[in-house]
Structure formats: structure tokens, C-alpha cells
Amino acid sequence: MLRPWDLQIDIDTRIDKAVYIQIADAMIAAIKSGKLQSGDPLPGSRHLAGQLKLNRNTVIEALNVLLAEGWLISRERSGTFVAEDLPSFKEVKRKAAAAPSGAVQLPPSIVFNDGIPDTRIAPIPQLAGAYRQIFNRKGRWQMMGYSDSAGDVDFRNAIVQMLNYKRGMRLTTDEIFITRGSQMAMYLTAHSLLTPGDVVAIENPGYKPAWLAFENAGAQLLPIGVDNEGVKVDDLKAHLKNGKLIRAIYITPHHQFPTTVTMSLARRLELIALSNQYNFMIIEDDYDNEFHFGQRPILPVSSYENAQHFVYIGTMSKIVSPALRIGYLATSKELITKVSALRKIIDTQGDNMMEQAVLQLINDGHIKRHLRRATLLYKNKRDAFENMIREHLGDKVIFQKPEGGLAFWLQPKNEIDHTSLAKMLLDKGVQILLPESFSYGEPVNGLRLGYASLTEQQLEEGIKKIAQIL
Structure with missing residues (x-):
């Protein structure tokens, strides 16, 4: 059972108030302030007496007062706990109970x-087994130290191989960067690429957490509509021809968020041509590439040979579990260097051990x-x-x-x-x-x-x- 931290109770021997009453009043004050909450366990009387340097009987006397007044409850073989139905909170509880009958009392089913994804089918036993094996390997102590801020090199090699073989890209290991989820990749990209006042074109409707990352970096958002062929590239072209300086465009072309449409080939090619002509970055979020039910998935915009300015963002969370915070971004070596420098300010490195464990799942064929x-x-x-x-x-x-x-x-x-x-x-x-x-x-x-x-x-x-x- 989780036991609490030591309670901070100050005893003043210069006043007339009995010591056991001071202890009881201090505990009541802690409950009223929220430091102790209903259901919280209290230290044992022996432990508390040792902490306060008091006779144990004095502590027991204080606890008996609190039990009698209803502030605490005692459970056989478990200990003493803060009561659920607290004396000074009864009126509040009665008001809550009198809430309108239409109010939702339970979380939605x-x-x-x-x-x-469905976390019930995630390969958790295999991942746990791989994680344990990592600790038993020779040289495991070296793994516990600092590593490359871009991610474990073997894991990056595996991601590069997957992207080159499965998604038609042409990457090298120093063009990939491992992050704690795709949102971190978005944030690092935004702050490494943008300066305050830069314009970022976005799909509308689209993925708002990405917009927040761009706005946090000082960008102005330019919404571009979406139809059954994806983002309306003609609208983007009109802005560019009218002199609008656009630093980047954020797209989800494989399964557009939220409409699920796939960006047409004609628009992909036109977007790349515009990016090359007007020198803006294509930030491509390929958030669920793995789950495609047609004949074959469409290759990323970033995979086209003539794509000169791109940041490709992906994640392992949809493959294994949302709780697995492993994402990645692929881009030029120059931008990777900026991303790496920024990451070191807030997070020296990723989860080296988890990357090794996922790598083992890849190598053992569990992921496939x-x-x-x-x-x-x-x-x-x-x-x-x-x-x-x-x-x-x-x-x-x-x-x-x-x-x-x-x-x-x-x-x-x-x-x-x-x-x-x-x-x-x-x-x-x-x-x-x-x-x-x-x-x-x-x-x-x-x-x-x-x-x-x-x-x-x-x-x-x-x-x-x-x-x-x-």
C-alpha cells in the first residue's frame, strides 16, 4: 500500500493547548486545505510518534479524537485513513447530491x-519481454548513460530502412531525428524553422495541436480549404501569386485530418512544384500511414525525388500504443542540427532503453x-x-x-x-x-x-x- 510522506506538524510547548489537541488540529487543517484528501492513508502511530519525538500514547490520543469526530476512519489490518464523509464538507456534499436529475454523473461509456488504436491488441507482453532483455544484456550499464540527442543510432537506422523500403524515401541516418511522440516533432520543427511573423498555411478543417505549435513559435496561420482531393492547392497558388510570403504549409495528405480524404497525385505534384518555386517548406504529418486497406498505400509527398523542402513526421504510437511516446521527423541535415540543439535545452535525449526494446520487436518480426x-x-x-x-x-x-x-x-x-x-x-x-x-x-x-x-x-x-x- 502507498504510504504518505511525513506530515509536517509543529508542536508549540509554550502555549496551554494540550499537545494531542495540537496534533489533531494540525491534521484537520491539512484536510481542510487539501493536503490530506479523503481516502489518504496516515502514518502509523509508532512512525508518527518517532517523527514528532513524542510519546506514542500522545499520538494515539490525538488519533482517537479525530476518529471520534469523524475526520478519520480505521480499517482492520489496513490502518487509518482520511474519512470519505468529512464533518465540515457534509453541507457541500448535500448540495452536490441535489444537482439536477439530467446531470451526467458517470463518465461516458x-x-x-x-x-x-485499440490498445487491447497492442503487443505489450512482447514489449515488456524485450525491455527486460535489454537490462540483462552485456554492456547494459553503458545504455544507462547519455546517448545521441537524435536517438539511438541502431533504432534510427531501422526507421530509415522502413521509410526507404516502405515509403519510397531516400534518407540517411543523419537525416532522421527521434522524438517523444509526433507532437514533440511538430514543436521542435516549428521553433527550429519559424520566426515570429512567418506565415504557415494550414488545412481547414485540420489538426489543431499542430496549429498551436506553429502559433507558439510566433507564426500566423493561413487557412486553406479542403475538398475530396485534399487541400485546395489552387487557393494556395492564388495567395502566392498575390505576393503572400509563405514560410511553410502543414498537410496530412495520406488520410487528411479530419476528413480522411487522400490528396490526389495532381495536387501533390503541383504542391511540390510550388514549394520549389516559392521556397516554402512542406511539413507532412503522416500520422497513420500503416493502416491502409486498399491495394497499396500512397507514397508520401516527401518521397518524390523533386521535393526539395520537406519535413516528414511520423509516429510509432499508432503501431504499438498511444502511451508509447516515440515519434520521428525526417528532413535536411541542416534543420536536424537546429532541432538537435533546441531539444538539448528541454530534454537531453529520448528514451534510449525503450528505443532499444522497440528495435528488438522490429528485428524479431513482432511489429510486422x-x-x-x-x-x-x-x-x-x-x-x-x-x-x-x-x-x-x-x-x-x-x-x-x-x-x-x-x-x-x-x-x-x-x-x-x-x-x-x-x-x-x-x-x-x-x-x-x-x-x-x-x-x-x-x-x-x-x-x-x-x-x-x-x-x-x-x-x-x-x-x-x-x-x-x-
């Missing part, structure tokens, strides 16, 4: 996230086997979810079955009040994302429903409840 199983599972779940949407929402929404990724994009045929919809669904135990979370300016009329982390039973129950309200 169904959460449509933005496309998080997991991806095969996961892709089949998600494809079947996607097909089942499509049938549910057609059955229950077919006359209410417009959508295209996504060729990949872990979410659907639904557009209600009529304009709806998304805030009211979200509130009514939450009352029914279903949580959805509001369009404000991926819209720049006026919220778009759309719902992004992640399906991968839910069971088919939960998916159908959730869709039925959405259909009832719509």
Missing part, C-alpha cells in the same frame, strides 16, 4: 475519439506480425461500421468509406447544432468531438468518429443514439 493482425482487424471493423452507418444514418449523413486510417468523416445533410447534439449524446453516455476542435474560424458541419478502439457492440449502440437525435 462510448467515446468516439479522433482515431486512437502485429501490423498484419491489426490491419485485418481494423479493416473488418471499418466494414462493419460502414454497414451500421448506412443502416442507421444512411438518410441523414453523407460519407465516403475511408481507404485507410482509424476514423470516419460524416457530414449531416442538414446543418445541426453540434454543441446541443454533443450535450444530448453525453446525457445518453456517448461522447463525440465538437467541430471546433478541428475548425479554423467558422466550425465545419461534420463529425469525425474514431472506430478502432471501440467494440462492434459499442459502435452500433453509439450510432443508434446519434441516429435517434439526428
Whole structure:
């Protein structure tokens, strides 16, 4: 059982108040201030007496007062704990109990996230086994020291091989940088590339956490619309021809966030040509490249031979688990040097041990086997979810079955009040994302429903409840 830190109780022998009362009053003050909270365990009387340099009977007397007044409770063979129903908080609890009957008391049972993988199928036993083996290897003490801020060199070599073989890129090890997740990669890129006042074009709707990273670096955002071929490159071209100085564009071309559309080949080629002509950076977030259910995945924009200015960002979190904070960025050696210098200010290096463990999963074939199983599972779940949407929402929404990724994009045929919809669904135990979370300016009329982390039973129950309200 987790025991508390030593309690700081000052005893003043110059006053008339009995010592055991001083102890009791100090504990009550700690509870009222929140330092001690309901359910917190207290030190044993022997330990507390030793800390305060008092007779144990004095401490026991103080605890008995607190037990009698209801501040503490005693559990057989477990110890003494702060009570759940505290004397001075009863009135507050009564008011909370009298809340309106429509208030949500429990967390939602169904959460449509933005496309998080199913952690129940993650190769956790294999990862844990690999991690243990790392500690038993010869030379493990060297691994516990500092390493390259860009990441373990063997792990970077493995990522380079994957990107070159699977995604058609032409990278070397010193053009890859390992980060703690893709958001860190976004932040480091923004602060290494941008100066205050620089303009960054963004997809609208799009991925707001990336926008926040750019704004944090002082950038001005320029929203560019999205249609069924991806970001509208003609709109970007118009801004450039009108003299707009654009430092970078942020895109999610494989499965656009949140609409799931794939950027057409014509637009990819035109975007590269514009980037070369106007000297702006293409920041490509390929957040779920691994899960594509068509004949073959589309190669990244950054893989084209004529792409001169690019930052390619990816993650291992969608492959293994969101809790596994390993991302990466690929770009020029010059920008990697800036990223490395910036990273050292806030974080000397990444998780060298975890990188070695994931590398072992790659080398042992566990990652490849997991991806095969996961892709089949998600494809079947996607097909089942499509049938549910057609059955229950077919006359209410417009959508295209996504060729990949872990979410659907639904557009209600009529304009709806998304805030009211979200509130009514939450009352029914279903949580959805509001369009404000991926819209720049006026919220778009759309719902992004992640399906991968839910069971088919939960998916159908959730869709039925959405259909009832719509």
C-alpha cells in the first residue's frame, strides 16, 4: 500500500493547548486545505510518534479524537485513513447530491475519439519481454548513460530502412531525428524553422495541436480549404501569386485530418512544384500511414525525388500504443542540427532503453506480425461500421468509406447544432468531438468518429443514439 510522506506538524510547548489537541488540529487543517484528501492513508502511530519525538500514547490520543469526530476512519489490518464523509464538507456534499436529475454523473461509456488504436491488441507482453532483455544484456550499464540527442543510432537506422523500403524515401541516418511522440516533432520543427511573423498555411478543417505549435513559435496561420482531393492547392497558388510570403504549409495528405480524404497525385505534384518555386517548406504529418486497406498505400509527398523542402513526421504510437511516446521527423541535415540543439535545452535525449526494446520487436518480426493482425482487424471493423452507418444514418449523413486510417468523416445533410447534439449524446453516455476542435474560424458541419478502439457492440449502440437525435 502507498504510504504518505511525513506530515509536517509543529508542536508549540509554550502555549496551554494540550499537545494531542495540537496534533489533531494540525491534521484537520491539512484536510481542510487539501493536503490530506479523503481516502489518504496516515502514518502509523509508532512512525508518527518517532517523527514528532513524542510519546506514542500522545499520538494515539490525538488519533482517537479525530476518529471520534469523524475526520478519520480505521480499517482492520489496513490502518487509518482520511474519512470519505468529512464533518465540515457534509453541507457541500448535500448540495452536490441535489444537482439536477439530467446531470451526467458517470463518465461516458462510448467515446468516439479522433482515431486512437485499440490498445487491447497492442503487443505489450512482447514489449515488456524485450525491455527486460535489454537490462540483462552485456554492456547494459553503458545504455544507462547519455546517448545521441537524435536517438539511438541502431533504432534510427531501422526507421530509415522502413521509410526507404516502405515509403519510397531516400534518407540517411543523419537525416532522421527521434522524438517523444509526433507532437514533440511538430514543436521542435516549428521553433527550429519559424520566426515570429512567418506565415504557415494550414488545412481547414485540420489538426489543431499542430496549429498551436506553429502559433507558439510566433507564426500566423493561413487557412486553406479542403475538398475530396485534399487541400485546395489552387487557393494556395492564388495567395502566392498575390505576393503572400509563405514560410511553410502543414498537410496530412495520406488520410487528411479530419476528413480522411487522400490528396490526389495532381495536387501533390503541383504542391511540390510550388514549394520549389516559392521556397516554402512542406511539413507532412503522416500520422497513420500503416493502416491502409486498399491495394497499396500512397507514397508520401516527401518521397518524390523533386521535393526539395520537406519535413516528414511520423509516429510509432499508432503501431504499438498511444502511451508509447516515440515519434520521428525526417528532413535536411541542416534543420536536424537546429532541432538537435533546441531539444538539448528541454530534454537531453529520448528514451534510449525503450528505443532499444522497440528495435528488438522490429528485428524479431513482432511489429510486422502485429501490423498484419491489426490491419485485418481494423479493416473488418471499418466494414462493419460502414454497414451500421448506412443502416442507421444512411438518410441523414453523407460519407465516403475511408481507404485507410482509424476514423470516419460524416457530414449531416442538414446543418445541426453540434454543441446541443454533443450535450444530448453525453446525457445518453456517448461522447463525440465538437467541430471546433478541428475548425479554423467558422466550425465545419461534420463529425469525425474514431472506430478502432471501440467494440462492434459499442459502435452500433453509439450510432443508434446519434441516429435517434439526428
